[in-house]
Amino acid sequence: MNVEFLGGAREIGRSAVLVDDSLLLDYGMATGNPPSFPVGDPDPDAVVVSHGHLDHVGAVPSLLSGDARPPVHWTPPTRDLASVLARDTLKLHGGSYDCPFTEAEIERLSQVSETHGYRETFTAAGYEVTFFDAGHIPGSAHVLIDDGDTRLLYTGDFHTEDTQLLSGTTARPEADIVITESTYSNVDHDPRETVEERFAESVRTTIWEGGTVVVPAFAIGRTQEMLMVCEAHDIDCYVDGMGQKVTRIARRYPDFLRDGDALQRAKSHARFVTGRDGQRKRIAEKSTAIVTTSGMLSGGPAMTYVPEIRGNPTNKITFTGYQVEGTPGRELLDRGRAEIDGRVMSVSARTEAYDFSAHADREGLLDFLDSYRDARILVNHGDRCEAFAEELREAGFDATAPELGETLESR
Template structure:
């Protein structure tokens, strides 16, 4: 089996792996300035696969997929139903924000073509793609996320995609450990130990309730896919009323159509009933910011979205609170605010008097979770990708007895 790492090697973002020059696993986008795409470029310069298989619906795994259809090629795209819906939602959002500029690698017509070639599959349903047998297994990351098992008749490859071994309120942790001859593993949090999720949730709930009791407003910047819904579930479970704003509203409506890909579809229904979705009309956001309430809103790193309205409304009052719900990438306004107490928000430099806190609601396996998963593959060669410390983690795994390497960007590996 021949594997070419077109993205995601030694980095988080633009995941793309070409198998046997014919089957493409993911085709993402790295949110940088300017955005970065898989090696080889797009529109004729990139891969021309016979088929595409997608692990899950996050931008770093699906963000460039419509560009594969910009020419004459029409490779079928295989994914779970939620992943297709999420990919299309992200593509349309990219068009809305950057359509017609170099920051958008595809057109509306390319996005329309995606729906023509899309093929949906459930977990543990084997299908054929570019001459390979492929099977999805629940990866426990977000709704519809999948480990991808690829069999070319000689070698069985397990591409983990992004995964979590612990239960979240939204999805159950992965329990799948399919037999494989080679494993490509993510390593996003290889050097991190998450605090126990129950404890994180307890501290978050106590902090939020304290602020509300004191008469303050809590703004919770959250990623639209997965994190917004997780926080809605947390609020509902603890009888905390909340508003929801941004793309997370559309994502919530969509994933409720697929309860079989959720840990508890009824709990998600209750969480939706508990939340109030913001329309954004007639100054509604500014009125909400004056209430004693919780506002779950994009963007998760304060890089855009309705958060640009809420933060300037609540930043000056020390009773108010901003609760980050995930990792803040270096260079983002969220990271700047955490480190310095001030940030550039919507072209304004704000020195924030509101309290700023951070909670780790990560949907990725941490160091212990990765090792727990990989312990079932002690005699299986490992290829480490999707992380900022891939070579370091590969060395750690070698010291622990694994056969592990970290491919470089653009490298081809024969297994």
């Protein structure tokens, strides 16, 4: 079994792994100006997608140009999320050279789509493939590939701790080779219950003081998590942006959630914003929480809310996810000012950050990999892959960090 790393090697973004020039695992894009895509020009017999985040699924429609029609295998939630992301990408980049696909390729996705549940073995490009719940976002999967001689486990992104939305992964299928993500290989998350309590207390206090809390949240996974946290702690809240559409998708698949009824209660507790007739400006004057995209303040309805609430120090902006360097969210946290919707603004409202990560931390990664001490470990999807691989070797693992474009043979 040969494994070629077309993206995600020693980096985060544009994940893509090609097995024997035949089976493609993920085909994502890295956001940026311009965005970047996997290297090479793969022509796979089949595609398997681990989950519906842009850096894992964003470029999949481009594989369907010309006469190419490889079947695309994923869980039902991942299929639906991929369609939403593809259309959003086309809207953002369709008029420029930055988008590698058209509406025609997006339409073809439905023709080649094949959905599977967890632990249902299926055949793709001649391999036996099985999905296992990865606990990252709804529908996220570890991917086990078996060619009869070698068993390869591609972890995708995963989380080992329970959240309001999902149960942490407990799957540990036998494997000879493990390709593991390493996003938080040098970070220890605080217990989720502690983070939730701190967040809830801060938001309740601000609302009691008469302030408004803007909660920037990623549309996929994080928005649904924050709605459930607000409901669980009886916090008045609105939801705005793409997270509304994703919440509706997640509700269609309760079997891929920890508690589908709890998400329904959270949806009923929150008020969905239409954005018509100045509604957002009126909501920004209320003593309430507003869960909205984008999670890093790079677009979305947050462009209306933040300018409206920025001048009052009673108000608050509570970030719920990692803020990439150079994004408005990071600038605001570091400097108290940021470029919002084309204008550099100083912000008097208080800013806070809470670690609601959907990735395993260092302890979670090591706990997961402890089941694979006899396997070959290939570290990817991180900004310190080489360092983590070295730490694993010192702990007795057979671990390496492949380079971008590198092909490795099973041994």
